[in-house]
Amino acid sequence: MDLRTTYMGLELQHPVVASASPLSEKLDNFRRMEDAGAAAVVMFSLFEEQIKHENAAIEHLITSGADSNAESLSFFPEFEDYETGPDEYLNLLRRATEAVDIPVIGSLNGITNEGWVETARMMQEAGASGIELNAYYIPAKLYLDGREIEQRYLDVLKAVKAAVSIPVAMKLSPFFSATGNMARQFDEAGADALVLFNRFYQPDLDLDEMQVVTDLKLSTPEEIRLPLLWIGVLHGRINASLAATTGVHSPTELIKYLLAGADVVMSTSGMLLHGIGFLTTLVEGLQAWMEAKEYESLMQLRGSMSQINCLNPDAFERANYIKILENYKAEYQ
Numbered sequence: 001m002d003l004r005t006t007y008m009g010l011e012l013q014h015p016v017v018a019s020a021s022p023l024s025e026k027l028d029n030f031r032r033m034e035d036a037g038a039a040a041v042v043m044f045s046l047f048e049e050q051i052k053h054e055n056a057a058i059e060h061l062i063t064s065g066a067d068s069n070a071e072s073l074s075f076f077p078e079f080e081d082y083e084t085g086p087d088e089y090l091n092l093l094r095r096a097t098e099a100v101d102i103p104v105i106g107s108l109n110g111i112t113n114e115g116w117v118e119t120a121r122m123m124q125e126a127g128a129s130g131i132e133l134n135a136y137y138i139p140a141k142l143y144l145d146g147r148e149i150e151q152r153y154l155d156v157l158k159a160v161k162a163a164v165s166i167p168v169a170m171k172l173s174p175f176f177s178a179t180g181n182m183a184r185q186f187d188e189a190g191a192d193a194l195v196l197f198n199r200f201y202q203p204d205l206d207l208d209e210m211q212v213v214t215d216l217k218l219s220t221p222e223e224i225r226l227p228l229l230w231i232g233v234l235h236g237r238i239n240a241s242l243a244a245t246t247g248v249h250s251p252t253e254l255i256k257y258l259l260a261g262a263d264v265v266m267s268t269s270g271m272l273l274h275g276i277g278f279l280t281t282l283v284e285g286l287q288a289w290m291e292a293k294e295y296e297s298l299m300q301l302r303g304s305m306s307q308i309n310c311l312n313p314d315a316f317e318r319a320n321y322i323k324i325l326e327n328y329k330a331e332y333q
């Protein structure tokens with residue numbers, strides 16, 4: 001059975017990829033993910049703030065005595081808050097690419113295009129097969145308008161594309177006014193892949209401690225629906241590859257994402273909950289399902305239920321909303 005897929009120009013043996021997670025903080029885990037069958041691994045993110053902090057710290061040392069940098073240093077989170085600085089990150093990336101035969105994708109998280117983009121080039125030199133850009137940004141400043149924010153995302157992508165020759169993926173937020181149009185703009189700006197979607201970690205309130213809680217909850221399978229919708233809509237309409245991230249807790253979600261049109265499907269929560277061997281469960285589950293349905297290659301099934309290919313394209317749009325509400329009312333009564 002032919003499970004091969006092409007993702008951001010990389011030829012992969014099958015579509016199961018390990019997404020950015022703390023598992024990639026350990027060299028040994030890269031080998032374990034490869035052994036469990038990962039077709040590629042995305043490393044955890046290096047943050048713009050980490051890079052800028054290190055640059056500012058170095059400059060501060062050089063100009064020590066003058067406190068011109070004191071303000072900029074205090075702007076960044078404490079250095080100790082981060083376990084890994086850029087040098088350690090690049091070192092781990094280099095060793096990981098030497099240790100495994102599968103592609104290793106470096107991950108950068110930033111929202112300005114200044115002072116840190118060079119790090120993308122260093123990731124390429126360290127052996128990364130690609131770069132994933134995670135532009136996590138909550139536009140809480142009320143004077144910023146949508147266009148300005150969209151332009152920031154595009155500027156970051158263009159700056160990184162100009163710095164490297166390896167492929168660049170954009171890990172997107174689902175919260176654009178026109179997600180499809182934004183996807184097209186990223187595509188035209190040269191994104192080699194779109195990763196749908198970045199999971200935003202929203203705060204909660206602790207009523208006993210009267211504090212804002214910022215804990216991290218793992219995903220649930222129900223969360224596949226938003227990425228599934230947009231992968232289904234975008235499949236066949238843009239050149240960039242599509243990666244699905246969020247909610248893969250069994251082969252079922254993996255298969256749904258592929259039918260909607262994903263070129264690869266990523267896992268973090270599943271691996272954190274069930275161990276790295278979860279990747280094997282996914283690949284074997286996909287194979288078993290394809291055998292049962294008599295598919296010979298992934299190409300036959302990928303995107304066969306996307307909006308452009310399915311018999312009921314309305315199911316992806318507003319018309320279906322009215323139907324869903326009507327059906328619910330009928331059942332309820």
Ligand SMILES: Cc1cc2nc3c(=O)[nH]c(=O)nc-3n(C[C@H](O)[C@H](O)[C@H](O)COP(=O)(O)O)c2cc1C
Pocket residue numbers: 019020021022043044045046107134171197198199216217218219220245246247248266267268269270
């Ligand atoms: C503990 C943890 C750490 C993560 N770290 C990163 C990261 O460094 N960079 C990134 O782009 N995504 C990060 N993610 C997001 C995952 O890559 C993934 O997109 C998200 O968890 C949704 O996929 P899942 O449902 O398989 O968990 C992290 C997720 C978790 C749970």
